[in-house]
Amino acid sequence: MKQFDRFRPYIESASRIVFDSIKLRGLTYNTLNYLYRYFLTQLPPFTEEEFHCAPGCGYCCHLRVSVSVAEALIILDYLREHDQRHQYEERVNTLRESLAQRAVSANSWWLENSVPCLFLEQKTALCTIYEVRPFTCRAYHSLNRQRCETGFFDRAETAIPCYPDFKRSRELYSVAFELALAELGLQSAQFELSSTIGLFLQTPDLVHHWAQGERVLPSILSDSGPA
Numbered sequence: 001m002k003q004f005d006r007f008r009p010y011i012e013s014a015s016r017i018v019f020d021s022i023k024l025r026g027l028t029y030n031t032l033n034y035l036y037r038y039f040l041t042q043l044p045p046f047t048e049e050e051f052h053c054a055p056g057c058g059y060c061c062h063l064r065v066s067v068s069v070a071e072a073l074i075i076l077d078y079l080r081e082h083d084q085r086h087q088y089e090e091r092v093n094t095l096r097e098s099l100a101q102r103a104v105s106a107n108s109w110w111l112e113n114s115v116p117c118l119f120l121e122q123k124t125a126l127c128t129i130y131e132v133r134p135f136t137c138r139a140y141h142s143l144n145r146q147r148c149e150t151g152f153f154d155r156a157e158t159a160i161p162c163y164p165d166f167k168r169s170r171e172l173y174s175v176a177f178e179l180a181l182a183e184l185g186l187q188s189a190q191f192e193l194s195s196t197i198g199l200f201l202q203t204p205d206l207v208h209h210w211a212q213g214e215r216v217l218p219s220i221l222s223d224s225g226p227a
């Protein structure tokens, strides 16, 4: 995670907050939601006049998204709260093979196959979990929408102009969750979003086993940092 070197003090501070809160309040959905909401108040603002990102665009929702387990659990809780679990269980079942592929594939596979995120509403190109989307999604931005379109339609890696430090300053909260969970002795890494949620939906007991410190997520799912 060399790209995060200059953010190390911020990551350590946020990670300490996660670790202490879980020790004090317990590893519960409430604790994780509380931390997520708190970190949202710490994010540097999105400069809408300068960024070319807009609702219904959705090109970047066809790229690989990395999450900490904490963020995945916050999304699961959101689906339960909004009575959407069943809907996504069905969607996951129709994607069974593609889910396994998503877990192990690099960004190039997503681009070549134009694979949408599990949570992208196809008709509107809107995110269905917008309130609780991962920090990776909250960090991604473009200074040139045309480049996003070109990469999407050409199905090829395209350099998207952005502010790398701005991106890292938002992604770092995912890394903070990742490090704190590891310090608590839990299996922790940056996992691919759709396949991780898919696994948890298909096997609800997995969350309980993970919270007991078991290594329930295949290590092939992990990578070394947010995509």
Ligand code: SF4
Pocket (backbone or CB within 6 Å): 060, 061, 062, 065, 117, 118, 119, 120, 121, 126, 127, 128, 129, 130, 133, 134, 137
């Ligand atoms: S979680 Fe939402 S914002 Fe993030 S890639 Fe999926 S649809 Fe897009």
